[in-house]
Amino acid sequence: MSLNIVNNATCTFCGCVCDDIELHADEERIIEAKKACVLGKAWFLNHTAERLYPEALIDGKEATVDEAVEFAAELLDAATTPLVYGMSNITCEAQREAVGLAERLGGVVDSHTSL
Numbered sequence: 455m456s457l458n459i460v461n462n463a464t465c466t467f468c469g470c471v472c473d474d475i476e477l478h479a480d481e482e483r484i485i486e487a488k489k490a491c492v493l494g495k496a497w498f499l500n501h502t503a504e505r506l507y508p509e510a511l512i513d514g515k516e517a518t519v520d521e522a523v524e525f526a527a528e529l530l531d532a533a534t535t536p537l538v539y540g541m542s543n544i545t546c547e548a549q550r551e552a553v554g555l556a557e558r559l560g561g562v563v564d565s566h567t568s569l
């Protein structure tokens with residue numbers, strides 16, 4: 455069994471967003487998360503490394519990422535007040551992109567904490 459090692463992985467479990475994690479994975483699971491704290495280790499080790507789902511879905515059917523991006527762009531372009539929502543487990547850079555997208559669309563931003 456070969457191990458896949460990923461250096462400088464980002465943990466998005468808490469707001470610290472440590473980006474120097476070394477992950478070791480076999481074909482199914484992440485088996486080691488070096489440099490992660492106890493919370494980060496638990497988070498990574500409970501994720502599978504196997505691909506359980508296709509890379510993208512459109513209306514529940516498998517699609518390519520390019521097709522899904524095109525479809526999402528069409529939906530967002532047709533929306534009158536698009537909501538960019540979530541962002542709880544993503545990096546600061548991804549949050550910046552999400553806010554920029556909302557600005558370009560004339561939409562609004564909200565996070566899951568508003569629940």
Ligand code: SF4
Nearest residue numbers: 465468471472491494
């Ligand atoms: S490794 Fe620990 S401190 Fe770092 S982002 Fe993950 S949970 Fe937070």
